[in-house]
Amino acid sequence: MSHSIARQRDSVRYRSRLMQPEAERRPDTHPLTWRLRDDGGVVWLEEYLRKDGYQSVRKALAESDPQAIISTMKDANVGGRGGGGFSAGLKWSLTLQGGDIPRGYLICNADEMEPGTFKDRLLMEQQPHLVIEGMILAALANNSFYGYIFLRGEYVTAARVLSRALDEARAGGWLGRDIDGSSFDFDIALHTGAGRYICGEETALINSLEGKRANPRAKPPFPGQSGAWGKPSVVNNVETLCNAPGVILNGAEWYQGLSGDRTDDGGSKLYGISGLVENPGLWELPMGTTGAEILDRAGGMRNGRQLKAWLPGGASTGFLLPQHLELALDFDTVGKEGSRLGTGLMTMVTQEQSMVALVRNLEEFFARESCGWCTPCRDGLPWTVRVLRALALGQGEIGDIELLEKLAADCGPAQTFCAHAPGAAMPLQTALRHFRSEFAQGISEPRIKAEEG
Numbered sequence: 437m438s439h440s441i442a443r444q445r446d447s448v449r450y451r452s453r454l455m456q457p458e459a460e461r462r463p464d465t466h467p468l469t470w471r472l473r474d475d476g477g478v479v480w481l482e483e484y485l486r487k488d489g490y491q492s493v494r495k496a497l498a499e500s501d502p503q504a505i506i507s508t509m510k511d512a513n514v515g516g517r518g519g520g521g522f523s524a525g526l527k528w529s530l531t532l533q534g535g536d537i538p539r540g541y542l543i544c545n546a547d548e549m550e551p552g553t554f555k556d557r558l559l560m561e562q563q564p565h566l567v568i569e570g571m572i573l574a575a576l577a578n579n580s581f582y583g584y585i586f587l588r589g590e591y592v593t594a595a596r597v598l599s600r601a602l603d604e605a606r607a608g609g610w611l612g613r614d615i616d617g618s619s620f621d622f623d624i625a626l627h628t629g630a631g632r633y634i635c636g637e638e639t640a641l642i643n644s645l646e647g648k649r650a651n652p653r654a655k656p657p658f659p660g661q662s663g664a665w666g667k668p669s670v671v672n673n674v675e676t677l678c679n680a681p682g683v684i685l686n687g688a689e690w691y692q693g694l695s696g697d698r699t700d701d702g703g704s705k706l707y708g709i710s711g712l713v714e715n716p717g718l719w720e721l722p723m724g725t726t727g728a729e730i731l732d733r734a735g736g737m738r739n740g741r742q743l744k745a746w747l748p749g750g751a752s753t754g755f756l757l758p759q760h761l762e763l764a765l766d767f768d769t770v771g772k773e774g775s776r777l778g779t780g781l782m783t784m785v786t787q788e789q790s791m792v793a794l795v796r797n798l799e800e801f802f803a804r805e806s807c808g809w810c811t812p813c814r815d816g817l818p819w820t821v822r823v824l825r826a827l828a829l830g831q832g833e834i835g836d837i838e839l840l841e842k843l844a845a846d847c848g849p850a851q852t853f854c855a856h857a858p859g860a861a862m863p864l865q866t867a868l869r870h871f872r873s874e875f876a877q878g879i880s881e882p883r884i885k886a887e888e889g
Contacts, residue, residue, distance in 0.1 A: 452554045452561070455717040455733065463488070465694065467682030468675070468706060469720040472562055478597055481604040484565040490610055492681040493572050497618040502533075505577040509680065511688035513702040518545055518636070518673030519749065519778045521701075521767035524680075531660040532668045533579040540668030542580035542622075544571055544677055545641060546587040546594070549633045551751035551801060552783040555706040555718055556674035560587075560594040563678075564601035568624065570677030572615065573684055575622045578660075578670045583624040586641055589631045598626050633805035637854045638671035639663075640807065651809045652854035675706055698724025699766040707765065711746075711784030712738045718781075724764040727782060731761060742787040745870065749778020751798050752859030754866035755785075774866060791871040792878055795864055796824035802860035812846045813857035819843060820864065827878030837875050841868060 454472055461470040471479050471487045479487070496505055510525030531540070544567065548556045560567060571583050587595055602624055605611040613621045632650045635641045639653035642664050663669025683691045683703075692702040701723045707730050708718040714735030721730070727748065737743055745755045748765060754775030756763075763769050770777045785794060803817035820843045826832045844865045847857035868875060 452558045453717045454558060454562075455715060455719055461720070464686075464690075466704065466720045467686075467691075467694075468559070468566070468678055468704060469563075471566070476562060478561070478601075479563050479565065481565060481601070481608055484563075485608075488685070489565055490569055490572075490616070492685040493569055493576075493610065494616055496573055496576050496684055497616055497620060500618075502577045502579065505573060505684060508683055508688050509577070512679075512683045512691040513688075513700070514676065514679050514683060514691070515701055515767055516673055517675035517679070517705070517779070519550065519752070519776070521777060524672060524676050527660065527672070528574065528577045528670060530658070531578045531670055538667055539579050539581035540670070541664045542571055542575040542578060542583040543638075543641065543645070543664065543669060543671045544583065544585045545636065545638065545671050545673050546585050546591070547629050547635045547641065548588050548591070548674070549631070549636060549805075550779055551798070552710055552747060553708075553750045553779040553781045554710075555708055555779065555781060557591060557594060558706070558718055559674055559678055560591070561597050564598050565605065566678045566681065567598070567674055568601060568605050568610070570680040571624060572610070572622060573680040574670060574672060574677055576620065578668070580668075580670065581622060583622065584645060584664075585624060585626050586635065586645060587626060587628050589628045591628075595626060595628055602626060632807075633801075634807045634854075634856055637856065640854070641671060642669060649807070651807050652856075654853075679703060695723040698722055699764050699769070701766040701768070705765075705780050708781035709734045709784065710781065712741055712786050713784055714738050724766045724769075726762055727756075727765055728761040730765075730782060731784070737784065737786065743784060744787045744789065745785040745791070745867075747778075747783040747785075747863065748775055749780050749782070751783075751801065752776075752862060753778040754862040755791075755870060756866075757870060774869075776862070790828070791867050791874045792824060792828045795867045796821065796828050798863050799824055799860060802856070806856060810853040810857075812852050813860075816843050816847050817857065817860055820860075827875055830878055830880055832875075832879040834879060836879060837868065837872065840864065840875070844868070 458474045463470045506525055506528045514524045515521040611623050629635055635644050635650050637652050640650045644650040659669040694704045703723050704720050705723045706718055707721050709730055710716045743758045747753050748770050756775055767777050799821050803821050806813045806817055808814040823836050844861040847861040849858045
């Protein structure tokens with residue numbers, strides 16, 4: 437067992453490599469990765485400060501205008517990089533503050549459990565101070581007095597690196613009381629989760645942080661009004677927060693210019709690819725880069741294999757076809773094709789792979805990770821798995837495909853308490869749409885003949 441876990445960790449570490457050499461990364465074009473080292477070593481505080489570290493915090497503290505931070509983030513159009521794409525600046529503008537409203541919490545969602553996703557791990561393991569700097573800026577904007585990094589428990593290396601970086605930041609005067617000689621107080625604690633995918637939903641994460649069962653909460657009230665321990669709280673993804681220092685230091689117009697004329701979405705993005713490709717890994721590229729360019733950077737499919745389908749951003753996104761590789765990978769363009777950008781890390785499927793077996797594997801994961809709070813998710817996903825198992829074994833029945841379509845519809849948007857079930861339904865729905873004949877092959881011949889008779 438221990439050998440298997442070690443191999444799995446080595447595999448994830450391999451896939452978390454940044455594939456761009458340092459010579460190709462510049463401060464004006466690669467705000468997320470230009471500081472990273474070619475040897476994969478950690479950028480500790482001394483080196484980080486030499487590379488303009490914490491200068492955005494110093495600038496924001498000197499200007500002492502939280503609303504200016506929010507306005508700049510809104511103008512830059514920094515969409516949430518955890519999968520939702522919701523404007524970070526708009527979310528910050530909705531946080532209650534001022535008057536008698538108590539200072540609240542700033543929570544970094546580092547519970548990276550989306551299958552096929554490994555971008556936040558790279559940032560935390562190799563550039564922890566960028567995460568901390570982004571959190572300080574978000575705390576300034578949202579009047580937060582304390583922060584939490586809610587980290588996936590299996591990320592042992594990230595936990596060790598972040599712990600040391602937090603100590604460095606406190607010793608250097610970047611966390612704690614009177615940050616950098618100002619009157620602003622803010623500190624951060626590292627909290628490792630128990631390993632539940634549902635904690636990617638912000639209110640389930642807050643419940644878990646409070647020591648409760650990780651069930652989503654009813655909204656409203658939203659966390660910005662009443663979050664952790666009843667105080668205004670903001671939850672943002674690691675990569676989202678890591679964009680803030682560059683935006684505040686260089687401005688919204690500069691950030692928008694990073695994506696050029698590819699898309700209306702601003703900035704750069706950590707794109708990645710996994711599956712049977714020559715060089716799986718990560719690249720920081722302009723927002724709106726096409727899937728074809730990313731696949732080309734990865735050296736194409738391994739050993740001349742033919743591409744059958746691909747997921748654009750993790751297991752909870754919809755399958756796209758080879759002809760969709762020319763699409764700009766941004767939130768709107770991918771959404772119009774019936775999928776989602778998600779985390780922006782592509783998973784490639786070859787012609788030899790069975791779509792029925794692949795979807796069964798995905799749905800088993802989602803069924804296991806359901807919190808059980810609402811009926812369509814709690815009962816519908818295990819039912820979906822049973823049907824898919826039968827089809828994978830060639831023991832399906834007439835009507836199974838229609839039943840899968842009905843189960844997926846029942847798990848769709850506005851049908852369940854949170855987005856877990858709709859995320860589980862999307863790969864199933866798109867696989868049925870594009871590869872219906874493969875599912876039909878799983879219906880046993882005797883049953884077909886009996887039905888015809």
